[in-house]
Amino acid sequence: MNRRKFLKSASSFGLVAASGVYAPALAQAGPLKVGLLAARSGALGNIGEGGLRAVQWSVDRLNKQGGIAGRRVELVVEEETSPKDTSDRFKKLVLQNGVECVQGVISTGVTLSLGVLAEESRTIFIAWDGTTQSGVDETMPNPKYTFRSTDNEVEAIIAGVLAINRYQGQFRTIAGFNNDYSYGRNAWSVFQALLKKYKIDNQSVSEQWVKVGSVDLTPAVNAVRASDPDLLYLSVLFGEAPVLMKQASAAGLFQRAKLVYSMGGFNQSQLKKEFTPEGMILGLNTLDFDYPNASPLQKEFVAYYMDRFKEPPTSAAERAYFAMELYARGVERAAKAVGKWPTKEDITANMEDLEVESLGGKARMKKNHIPEQLFFIGTTTHDNKYDFVTVKDVQAISSEQFQKPPNTDFWKWIESAKFEI
Amino acid sequence: MRVLDILLGGLFHAAVLFLVAAGLQLVFGVQKIVNLACGSFYAFGAYVGIAAISAALSFGLPPTLFPAVLVLAGLVAALVGVAVELLLRQAYKRDDSFQMLLTFAVMLMFQDIIRFIWGATPLSLTGVYMVYGTVNIGSLSVPAYNLIVIAIGGGLALALAYFLRKTNYGRILRAAAENPGMGQALGVNVRRLYQVTFVLGTALGTIGGALVVPASAASVDMGLELVVEAFAVVVIGGLGSMPGAALGAVTVGLTRSLVVSLYPEFDLLSIYVIVVFILVVRPRGIFGEATA
Numbered sequence: 116m117n118r119r120k121f122l123k124s125a126s127s128f129g130l131v132a133a134s135g136v137y138a139p140a141l142a143q144a145g146p147l148k149v150g151l152l153a154a155r156s157g158a159l160g161n162i163g164e165g166g167l168r169a170v171q172w173s174v175d176r177l178n179k180q181g182g183i184a185g186r187r188v189e190l191v192v193e194e195e196t197s198p199k200d201t202s203d204r205f206k207k208l209v210l211q212n213g214v215e216c217v218q219g220v221i222s223t224g225v226t227l228s229l230g231v232l233a234e235e236s237r238t239i240f241i242a243w244d245g246t247t248q249s250g251v252d253e254t255m256p257n258p259k260y261t262f263r264s265t266d267n268e269v270e271a272i273i274a275g276v277l278a279i280n281r282y283q284g285q286f287r288t289i290a291g292f293n294n295d296y297s298y299g300r301n302a303w304s305v306f307q308a309l310l311k312k313y314k315i316d317n318q319s320v321s322e323q324w325v326k327v328g329s330v331d332l333t334p335a336v337n338a339v340r341a342s343d344p345d346l347l348y349l350s351v352l353f354g355e356a357p358v359l360m361k362q363a364s365a366a367g368l369f370q371r372a373k374l375v376y377s378m379g380g381f382n383q384s385q386l387k388k389e390f391t392p393e394g395m396i397l398g399l400n401t402l403d404f405d406y407p408n409a410s411p412l413q414k415e416f417v418a419y420y421m422d423r424f425k426e427p428p429t430s431a432a433e434r435a436y437f438a439m440e441l442y443a444r445g446v447e448r449a450a451k452a453v454g455k456w457p458t459k460e461d462i463t464a465n466m467e468d469l470e471v472e473s474l475g476g477k478a479r480m481k482k483n484h485i486p487e488q489l490f491f492i493g494t495t496t497h498d499n500k501y502d503f504v505t506v507k508d509v510q511a512i513s514s515e516q517f518q519k520p521p522n523t524d525f526w527k528w529i530e531s532a533k534f535e536i
Numbered sequence: 537m538r539v540l541d542i543l544l545g546g547l548f549h550a551a552v553l554f555l556v557a558a559g560l561q562l563v564f565g566v567q568k569i570v571n572l573a574c575g576s577f578y579a580f581g582a583y584v585g586i587a588a589i590s591a592a593l594s595f596g597l598p599p600t601l602f603p604a605v606l607v608l609a610g611l612v613a614a615l616v617g618v619a620v621e622l623l624l625r626q627a628y629k630r631d632d633s634f635q636m637l638l639t640f641a642v643m644l645m646f647q648d649i650i651r652f653i654w655g656a657t658p659l660s661l662t663g664v665y666m667v668y669g670t671v672n673i674g675s676l677s678v679p680a681y682n683l684i685v686i687a688i689g690g691g692l693a694l695a696l697a698y699f700l701r702k703t704n705y706g707r708i709l710r711a712a713a714e715n716p717g718m719g720q721a722l723g724v725n726v727r728r729l730y731q732v733t734f735v736l737g738t739a740l741g742t743i744g745g746a747l748v749v750p751a752s753a754a755s756v757d758m759g760l761e762l763v764v765e766a767f768a769v770v771v772i773g774g775l776g777s778m779p780g781a782a783l784g785a786v787t788v789g790l791t792r793s794l795v796v797s798l799y800p801e802f803d804l805l806s807i808y809v810i811v812v813f814i815l816v817v818r819p820r821g822i823f824g825e826a827t828a
Contacts (some may be wrong), residue, residue: 155651155656156647156648156651156757157647157757158755158757160651160657160756160757161655161656161657161658163656164655164656164657321800323796323800324800324803326761326804328757328758328760328761329761330582330748330752330753330755330758330761330762331548331552331748331752333545333549333751333793334542334546334549334792334793334796334797335796335800336545337541337542337544337545337793337796337797338796338800340541341538341541341797353658353755354658354753354755354757354758357658357660357753358660358752358753361660361665361751361753362751362752364666365665365666365670365681365751366677366678366679367670367677382658384657385657385658385660385753387662389662389663389666390662390665390666426657502662
């Protein structure tokens with residue numbers, strides 16, 4: 116689809132919306148339909164599947180308690196694929212299925228398209244990731260109907276600051292294995308910006324850009340090994356993570372280098388002890404294992420998930436759960452305030468500044484529609500009952516001081532911001 | 537040492553790439569079908585390889601037998617080619633574009649079949665890759681398993697060459713590929729021959745997938761990346777040529793290894809510069825035969 120066709124389609128969609136098709140049902144007797152866009156195959160398949168399972172768990176609990184503001188929740192699930200096809204499914208969910216809110220989607224490219232559609236059609240859209248920023252720049256300065264349930268750049272800053280705090284003076288040469296993907300590029304740039312900010316003398320000796328879905332990283336591993344870095348920075352998100360860890364471990368890459376892995380939450384169960392060393396700084400976004408100090412809600416969810424699916428959840432589960440919980444509490448808060456079934460505008464207004472209990476602890480949706488939430492980071496350990504690494508010395512860090520103020524330049528903000536861990 | 541490191545990294549990649557590309561070449565050479573599903577067979581082989589090694593571990597088989605178990609798993613997985621070939625029979629006399637679309641559909645179907653059986657989460661094997669230790673050459677330390685895969689890839693290339701050139705069935709296969717009508721007139725069961733060829737082509741892909749999995753992981757979409765490279769191999773070597781598959785795989789493997797070592801940003805670009813160069817100066821590929 117070219118730009119002109121897309122704008123034409125989006126405009127028609129907006130006209131239909133403005134004509135009242137999207138007006139809330141007057142009699143709210145029927146089920147409350149919520150659309151979900153989740154990848155169930157391809158590179159994002161296990162992430163989408165994990166999010167879907169968490170939402171189903173959340174909805175089952177909500178329905179047992181009488182639904183949302185008295186209406187039983189009914190999920191309508193569609194696939195997340197390309198921006199064009201997912202946009203079509205978004206329209207189908209709204210126009211044909213009559214959903215009152217759409218949640219889901221991981222890919223930044225897809226969420227950027229859907230954000231425009233959501234605003235045009237006045238549909239509440241809570242993305243599990245992405246949406247209001249292209250990388251680190253806002254594409255929608257003041258979104259009204261579009262929310263996102265996490266801000267992953269926060270993890271990159273937290274991991275970078277922690278690495279500098281811990282290893283300052285112990286490294287000079289650095290190398291990176293990052294995805295050839297917006298998050299990977301940003302994560303590496305963030306680390307370098309932090310090194311510059313804190314005036315850490317360093318030299319980047321190898322930068323490897325791992326393609327999503329790669330199954331042979333031997334040449335890249337060999338190149339990094341030849342450069343013999345003091346510190347290795349990783350932010351590989353998808354199925355490439357175990358491939359990288361296995362091949363790097365076999366090549367002896369982890370023997371000398373300090374290791375920092377900013378975002379392992381999508382893949383923690385694949386970071387097997389056999390090839391993932393202890394002592395690595397590992398950001399998890401949220402806790403995906405049976406951690407003693409976790410909240411009762413998190414413990415209940417992890418126990419359910421591991422029992423039912425025989426694997427630990429991914430961090431996408433937390434963000435998906437948060438999206439549904441935010442919507443549910445937002446609707447109830449709005450209904451209470453207006454004394455009747457709330458309009459979409461009532462709901463979005465009541466979702467702002469709303470704090471909910473999510474799987475990873477308390478989280479608040481800020482007025483700019485990006486949440487303030489906890490990020491977990493620790494040091495890898497083999498001392499657990501699983502075949503994969505978990506983290507010890509866990510720090511639960513609020514995202515607040517690691518998020519740039521709205522509509523400011525991210526890179527300039529890093530230069531002047533104060534980060535304390 | 538750096539040169540040796542680049543060489544071994546490139547050959548490891550080339551060994552697996554050769555198997556998938558050889559399957560593609562074999563099927564095209566005999567059946568004239570561009571089989572886009574070859575990447576799916578590679579992914580399917582990887583998952584079956586994991587299942588086979590898990591079974592081998594539970595039966596207490598010694599690690600020395602694992603490479604044989606993986607090759608065997610690849611051969612068993614190749615039986616899926618029988619069913620796929622039955623489907624493709626509908627397309628033998630159809631337009632090339634129809635055949636490609638059909639194999640593309642098979643590729644997409646395989647993704648969902650794999651996800652249905654094994655789930656969307658990537659799977660990896662533990663306790664196999666490093667069980668053979670490492671080979672130290674000066675300051676260079678190479679996982680021995682990588683060398684085993686290179687040896688098996690090379691061995692299969694030689695075995696395939698022997699089969700096609702020195703055995704009666706190989707000669708019949710090549711003759712029937714040249715002129716199926718004449719083959720049929722001389723009593724060759726061309727339908728059976730096509731079936732055997734397709735299963736053999738499938739086996740090359742599934743064995744490649746099974747062999748790579750101890751060093752890697754199995755994921756639903758793992759075939760996509762490889763099929764793109766396999767087509768680069770085919771363009772470089774020449775469509776339908778086995779020596780071309782070998783040369784193309786080594787070219788792609790070594791180029792990737794070298795460029796990733798020197799300037800990783802140009803990883804894919806470098807391969808496609810070669811592809812474009814070949815298409816311009818020798819469109820039929822290095823070992824390809826000119827067609828009217």
